[in-house]
Amino acid sequence: MQMQSSSCPPRPKSPPMARSGLIPSSLADGLVFTAGAFLALLLFLGLYSFFSPTPIPNRLFSFSPSFSSSSSRIDDTYDPPDETFYDDPTLTYTIDKPMSNWDEKRRHWLKLHPSFSGGKERILMVSGSQPYPCRSYHGDHILLRSFKNKADYCRLHGIELFYNTALLNPSMDFFWAKIPVIRAAMLAHPEAEWIWWVDSDAIITDMDFSLPLDRYRGHNMVVNGWPQLIYEKKSWCSLNAGVFLIRNSQWAFDFMDEWASMGPQSPDYEKWGKLQTSTFKDKMFPNSDDQSGLAYLILTGKGGWRDKIYLENEYYFQGYFAEIVGRLDEISEQYVEEEQKGPAVLRRRHAEGVFLSYAKERNTQHGKEKGVDTGPMGWRRPFVTHFTGCQPCSGDRNKVYSADNCTMGMYKALNFADDQVLRIYGFRHASLASADVQPLPFDYPRSEG
Secondary structure (H helix, E strand, O other), rough: OOOOOOOOOOOOOOOOOOOOOOOOOOOOOOOOOOOHHHHHHHHHHHHOOOOOOOOHHHHHOOOOOOOOOOOOOOOOOOOOOOOOOOOOOOOOOOOOOOOOHHHHHHHHHHHHHHOOOOOOOOOEEEEEEEOOOOOOOOOOHHHHHHHHHHHHHHHHHHHHEEEOOOOOOOOHHHHHHHHHHHHHHHHOOOOOOOEEEOOOOOEEOOOOOOOOOHHOOOOOOOEOOOHHHHHHOOOOOEEEEEEEEEEOOOHHHHHHHHHHOOOOOOOOHHHHHHHHHHHHOOOOOOOOHHHHHHHHHHHHHHHHHHHHHEEOOOOOOEHHHHOOHHHHHHHHHHHHHHHHHOOOHHHHOOOHHHHHHEEEEEEEHHHOOOOOOOOOOOOOOEEEEEEOOOOOOOOOOOOOOHHHHHHHHOOOOHHHHHHHHHHHHOOEEOOOOOOOOOEOOOOHHHOOO
16 A cells, blocks of 8 residues: 555645635746656656545634644543544445535534634644564665654644554555545544545654645645646646645535545546546556546536645745755855844743744844745745655656665655754764764853854
8 A cells, every 4th residue: 555645746835925816817926837758757756655614613612723733621531421422323434435424523522622622723643554574774764764754843833643554445556545545534523523534655854844734724625736737837846736635524524525426436537548648648557546637627627626726836835856955055044144144032941842832033133134945945844845756665666767766865855854853862974864963052052153
């Protein structure tokens, strides 16, 4: 089983503060769409990279937007005896039976568990990998490091994490495997307002960054994408389905049913492959895939789903690794320089439990600096660096990438992220390419400067 999405060539960054949306626009996003045999090869070889109703439940009580989903008032020691949807013998966690009245069922459960309701939009991150050992030499270690990376971020931001290694629907493998997992996670976590899917080969490289949930208040799904590539270029690489947010709602259940109807378990699988290939001329492989399916639903407006899908391109919601890894050393140097010149609070030692308050201080300082953009021309840490096409577990990477591109690139990104965590514990890596660490002196980096 693989749990990574299909890969695409790099997608250009939109100008800062450019509002992403779903209406076709002639505004230039700085997009460069490369044609020709090289792109065709890249698309073909990269395929198997692994893998509404207005939202109400967590807002039944007073709602105060917050980027943190932690709460010190949760009572998880008691489950009242009142009947809930869990007591329904016909309830199934599998994807073969539609869910109905989920918003009502979830609302009822939250009323019985008021400590989970109101105030904060809780997030559940979901990720996963295959249930058997990796074939590649570095694969299992990279997956372990990638899991640690996600666990670190979730711990720092008060987010729950579910990492799955089971194929819940044997017919839905490769990039389709995530849909059954997400469906089951929604049922198991009615307290979560958002399910955040993150591919195993996607690394969080800015521990300070919090998801801007308030921006998505009117939407039920958030995915990295570019309207111009969907509506004008009709490209299957117009978005990336390897990292996305989906609201825990009846809308999500209905949407995933339609999305999954394009998958290999469907009798219409072959038909969908032909339709996707005829719609997206740069799709060079015959099989139906999740990314093309999502792009198709947005492009055609089929089912009316696109009105609730937010195409995010104002920051690296997921960024193409090839345009990021080579800049990580420079970004690290910029952060050191900012701390050397900035207020002492940026260098102050602190407990991990108050991490977010210091992340807020750093974000405030960023607002006073020049060039702190998350795009290719800026030096802010990319939020998520996605190694699409690298196949760290199987080793069957896209042939246009070398081992240094993928394996060493992933280690650099993992060390880059790990340094942000080790800093709290008084250490950092000797370099981004080294597994060795060194202790940090008091008032670092002022004493180093």
